[in-house]
Amino acid sequence: KHIRGSRDPEVATMYHKGYLDRCKRDKDNTGMGKAYEALGRCQQSEGKLEEATENYKEFVKIAEEAGEKGVYSQACSSLANLYNMLGEYASAVEYYKKAAESLETDDKERLELMNISQAIARTHHQLACYSSAILCNTAKLTATLVEWKDYRTMHLFKRADLAHGLRVACQVQAP
16 A cells, blocks of 8 residues: 555554654654654644644654754644644743744744744633633632733723722622
8 A cells, every 4th residue: 555645644643653663763863753743743633632742742852852953943833833722821832932942043933933822822821811710700819800900901091090990890799
């Protein structure tokens, strides 16, 4: 059966696992990194996200050990993208940051992309925390949230009267 060029994920996974085994046998770290990355992509496309995460982690580990900054940056970026997709935003931020820090200084376009991706993941994380606080619906959390919004409003609009009006309008009665 012809393997190369196949669009069947099972065939591709079988091919990449065979390549990984051969690279392990030959102690070819560069090849192992490529195989782990390819396996991660295949498994991600099949929805096998836990397996994809483990393969991307192996890719990161091998790239870090090799000391190849560009490859390490790619590995961290791949893992960060998956974490972002899974809603694990704190981990996504961590790996986007590692990807950005390991980039060559002359790759400004990729650095900008990593910084933007990191900011998006950080925003998702903060929104998830914000939503969690609202869903908990406890008087103390809600009061803290209103206090934070009050502070932001005062500083953004420099109008204490507006912030005071919001505080009064949103005041929470303890149960």
